[in-house]
Amino acid sequence: MNTVRPVDAIAFEAEADVLIIGAGAAGLVAALAAKEARAEVVIVERDAVPSGSTALSAGLIPAAGTRFQRQAGIEDSPALFARDILEKAHHEPDAAMVERLAERIGPVLEWLADRHGLPFDVITNFSYPGHSARRMHGLPKRTGSELIDRLREAVEAQEIPILTGFRATTLFRSPDGMIAGIAGTRPDGGEERIGCKALVLACNGYGGNRVLVARHIPHMTEALWFGHSGNEGDAVLWGEQLGAELVDMSGHQGHGSVAQPHGILISWATIMEGGFQVNALGERFSDESHGYSEQAATVLRQPEGKAWTIFDARIAGIARQFEDFQNAEAQGAIVSAASIEDLAAKTGLPGATLADTAGEVAVLKRGEGQDRFGRDFSNVPPLAAPFHAVRVTGALFHTQGGLRVDAAARVLDKGGRAFPNLHACGGAAVGVSGAQASGYLSGNGLLTAVALGEIAGRAAAFPSPPSKSAVVDFDT
Template identity: 60%
Template sequence: MMAPKVDRPPDGFDLEVETLIIGAGACGLIAALSATEAGQDVLVIEADAVPSGSTALSAGLIPAAGTKLQQAAGIDDSPARFAADIQAKAHGENEQALVDLLTQNAAPVIDFLMEVHGLVFSVVDDFDYPGHSRHRMHGLPTRSGAELINALRNAAELTGIDIVCNLRAETLFFSDDLVHGIAARRPDGRMETIGCKRLILACNGFGGNRALVAQHMPEIESGLWFGHDGNRGDAVIWADQIGAATQYLGAYQGHGNVAYPHGILITWATITEGGVQVNRMGKRFWNEAQGYSEAARAVLAQPGGVAFTIFDARIADIARQFEDFKRAEEQGAIKSAATPEGLADKLGLPADALTETLSNIPAGGTDEFGRCFGASSLSPSYCGVRVTGGLFHTQGGLRVDKTARVLTRSGALIQNLFAGGGAACGVSGSRDRGYLSGNGLLAAVVLGRIAGSCKRLLYP
């Protein structure tokens, strides 16, 4: 696989379009829908055989404040409250202007997708996500990213948008501070050049590039990579060559609740509803209420880099709204037993230690780690799953302005280059300080919508 490079434009292109979008994940597809709505001639290219990206591997949940769905459900929320939640989780490190941009535009994007393109969202209101002070996670019926991608692809096809798959961009043609197009490789090795008046980078982050991960986030280097393998850092590599600004390349979304060795994401509802994590000795080791991104490091620090998430049948019923959890059950990752001793036997844990750990959970109180528990204790039957910590996607990326245009290191605008989703810097602070659930898709859908809707083209 050729490394992404930058070159001067050729004398002519095989094909020319007005708006070219690299990547057919949530960001790219929403950008395409928005650009078409704005009257642009649009082409989307995708390296995979079918559109997917990190979106398809996620739960497909988009946080938004002030949506019509929330209002109908009587949920009192606002972009300002949402912005405060993001900054609190990220220790105030984010640029306020970017946080405000995302939180103020999230609800209109949800409403747009429902009213114009018929996506059937609903609010997840039966459990709380860490850091969110209101129920604001919006998802499709199966609570899966694959369903979200399929719905967006269907909307794009109905709108007449051209999506060309199995076409990987390798060369960015750039000169005189403008993008002129790209060269992309077909499966048979042939190169095709595509000229454009503007380019939207929706090609995600660099979690699949282990060299970049080791360079920018060594603390997660040994973690399981369970994101999309197409995340090779093309946007970041091009940025370095054209003088574009990047920010917070050490920030990432980890997850400490990945079924091992199955590699299936287990919803954090197993924790927020009263579950706990124990190590191989059957002992708890941290305050799980901090969140699933923090859990990646906490779990990896345990013997063997594994832990066990313990919950009960009541919590399992809540978790089954997620397709990933049902798939984990089908593959035998979830164990259950009538007693702690029986569960310990199935998980290979010391029975006495696990029994003591569960009996010491202070229902309605606060434990030694500072975690506050609800009034309900875990009760028969008991459930457990062996998990590890891993990296799902990176949060740092190209710096953009309020129109999603890419900034140079000097702060100037590259007038016809846009970035969104994993290619752009998100709002999780400088490192993994506590990823607020859904921020990745938040940046994807909002920046995609803004980049696609931007009509002002300075490149003739």
């Protein structure tokens, strides 16, 4: 289905300066940036309505040193942010790229706010694991669907066409290495060809392709896929045929907190503010605070691949700022009880064991003893009635491996040479999480979608000739 062909004498029905495959956050931001650079832009999107993996997320974007943080009295810097990314990812990602994205994301969010009216603010009432400062920026509803809708509205206001129902299948390559255009199918079965001066791959990762998951992340093959169905690895498959370098292909974002059977993401605030997880035996089984990504595989190793997250009304109040949590409550996913004993009865957990576990956590929160799993409970208050619980499973959200790119988001071949007019961003490009799920720092996915999307869009507006290898700094 995904092929690369020589351009030969192909006739294109339409042309664009910058052609973008994918209308998730990465593609939409790339389009806005390219348009501002005075390029003629066209986006093609396989779905009837733009959504992508972004729409399934909480829509939170980490950024450091922003005016939104300053307004909230938060001290932070891109250098500290870059350090946090690298430490969480075991220093596996390219440090220069991490630093570039950490520097770029703040100005991009302020640009989206000022130029396109996206009302960002910072979450100030809890911290995400691995972040040294509170730097998660979101829109009022704290949903990815809201982020997509606002970006789509901004694109439409700029009169940038989005061709929905367009399934890109073929890249056409010139003898000089330039990408001349693409072909794709429409809902009526017809094929359409669009030429371009530069192409941006913003078509996300490969988590929805079970063959590729089995090859690169075999232990997650049977995990619940909680990403967008369009994540079929288009960029990976095209990249393999082009001779592009693929990096950190085992890297991915999991999540150890998807409500079952409701299929709703439960905020990790339920853990970071002092909640804990137990298995079907009523026993804790890990240091839950390490991160929600690595917790996915840990939960899946429990009986039936399920766990219960235990928290209280105070924590529920914090989580309620997220629309997903409100939906979980409305659908009955959250169980409430006046006591731990009643909670055990309502969840079917062993009462005596759950009481012992809750008692052990209470002791640890008083600073008495050390947690056998290594978790530090010292800075969170004890749980108090009424208590809450939600049954969850581990899931694969999206992949972090992908095409290696340079500082202008141009795709690199296995020899380190840039394809002159081929760019990648978001899940199509390698992320900054390294090769392990534990390397994923909260928000890394939208960091690369938004920051690298903006870089790709501006760079694609000025594609390099085949003979030119220098990278232009598009920040000025």
